[in-house]
Amino acid sequence: MEPSSQNSLQDYDYKRTFGDRFLDAFKGLIPDAERRHHLLARYASWRSLFPPHYKPSSTLTKTIRFHDRSVPITLGTPILLAAGGNKYGEALPAFAQLGLGGITVGSATHHPWQGNLFRPRVRLLPDDRAMQNSMGLNNAGIERIAREVDRNLGRCHRHKMTLGISVADTPGSTNEDQILSEVEIVFRRAYGAADYVELNLSCPNTGSSRLDTNVELLGRILNHVMDIRRSLVPRKAVLVKLSPDMGQNTLEAVLQTVADAGVTGLVLFNTFPGARRQYLRMQTAANEFAPLTTSGSLGGISGRILYQNTLPAVSFIRKQLPQMAIFAVGGIDHGAKVLDLLEAGADAVQVYTVLAYRWNAVIQMNRELLQAMKSRGVASLDGYAPWRST
Numbered sequence: 001m002e003p004s005s006q007n008s009l010q011d012y013d014y015k016r017t018f019g020d021r022f023l024d025a026f027k028g029l030i031p032d033a034e035r036r037h038h039l040l041a042r043y044a045s046w047r048s049l050f051p052p053h054y055k056p057s058s059t060l061t062k063t064i065r066f067h068d069r070s071v072p073i074t075l076g077t078p079i080l081l082a083a084g085g086n087k088y089g090e091a092l093p094a095f096a097q098l099g100l101g102g103i104t105v106g107s108a109t110h111h112p113w114q115g116n117l118f119r120p121r122v123r124l125l126p127d128d129r130a131m132q133n134s135m136g137l138n139n140a141g142i143e144r145i146a147r148e149v150d151r152n153l154g155r156c157h158r159h160k161m162t163l164g165i166s167v168a169d170t171p172g173s174t175n176e177d178q179i180l181s182e183v184e185i186v187f188r189r190a191y192g193a194a195d196y197v198e199l200n201l202s203c204p205n206t207g208s209s210r211l212d213t214n215v216e217l218l219g220r221i222l223n224h225v226m227d228i229r230r231s232l233v234p235r236k237a238v239l240v241k242l243s244p245d246m247g248q249n250t251l252e253a254v255l256q257t258v259a260d261a262g263v264t265g266l267v268l269f270n271t272f273p274g275a276r277r278q279y280l281r282m283q284t285a286a287n288e289f290a291p292l293t294t295s296g297s298l299g300g301i302s303g304r305i306l307y308q309n310t311l312p313a314v315s316f317i318r319k320q321l322p323q324m325a326i327f328a329v330g331g332i333d334h335g336a337k338v339l340d341l342l343e344a345g346a347d348a349v350q351v352y353t354v355l356a357y358r359w360n361a362v363i364q365m366n367r368e369l370l371q372a373m374k375s376r377g378v379a380s381l382d383g384y385a386p387w388r389s390t
Helices: 018-029 033-038 040-049 092-098 142-158 176-193 215-229 248-261 274-279 304-320 335-344 361-376
Strands: 062-064 073-075 079-081 102-108 122-125 130-133 162-167 196-200 237-242 265-268 300-303 325-329 348-351
Touching: 018 033, 033 040, 033 122, 040 092, 073 162, 079 361, 092 102, 092 142, 102 142, 102 176, 102 196, 130 304, 142 162, 142 176, 162 176, 176 196, 176 215, 196 215, 215 237, 215 248, 237 325, 248 304, 265 304, 274 300, 300 304, 304 325, 304 335, 335 348, 335 361, 348 361
Parallel strands: 079 102, 079 348, 102 162, 162 196, 196 237, 237 265, 265 325, 325 348
Antiparallel strands: 062 073, 122 130, 130 300
């Protein structure tokens, strides 16, 4: 079967529901986007207390088997919550009632981190169904996050949910030896607790230099991490999260560095740097795209607007690295997009911003994914990878 996503970039849309209008009213009652973000775990906990309980369709179950023989992970649906959606490891099993097949918790740093001190740190851009975020990696520190993941892992597995931990160096670090030391500490602790580890080396909203475009330092970090992994059992997947704004030459150099280090896979992509928003075809007017800080920080952009980059990039990188696992992130707000990405070469997808615009977003996307599978004659997602034959 020829992947439809190879032929065209179809930006599927969805009809607004009563639930979406209720969500708009809720946003009017609580206009602070960051405060609403913190209520997500409470909502998941509340939903888990009352029937009917969400049960994923068995046809959406997908087991990801990695090329480097890392321990496979099984998802009740290939839709996961991206890093940033649950920063503190709160109410993890309850998130199954939101329709998710997994959560990437964090990003976690060595010690608890407040993130950026200014407010607001989050702003919605409704004309693009997007979000402007400059929270700055606020988190409870790797010890608490790993403890929560470890404590809840078995319950999440019973719900066919996988748990990963996203790890990062402490913002502001400039000494390379210190960066390596911190990455090693958080990596070892996350590795002992989670199903997989995601290395966040591309956060655009901490005020620090990104590590994913410093190819020499990136190679040093990845080689160090993979050397550590060789001494640990069992073998778990190690994924690297990249930024979406790299030029062709930088991207090719980064992909080669990643491949040479032998990492398990890639997360494509982080939020798009707000300072480079001119490269996105946004509807939000320039005068409405205000800085989040007095120093002019624009943070990172996420949401529907990024899908224009995500699908072509997944297809391109899949051809470059045919064995590498790929988790796609960016603008995924419809179930048919999930299937297009799986057909283009993704093993799973991650979402977050859509939860600010669609009521019960992932449950709705699972239904749309089932409809798309039916229309294309796909009986099951497990083992479904038509890109392998193209």
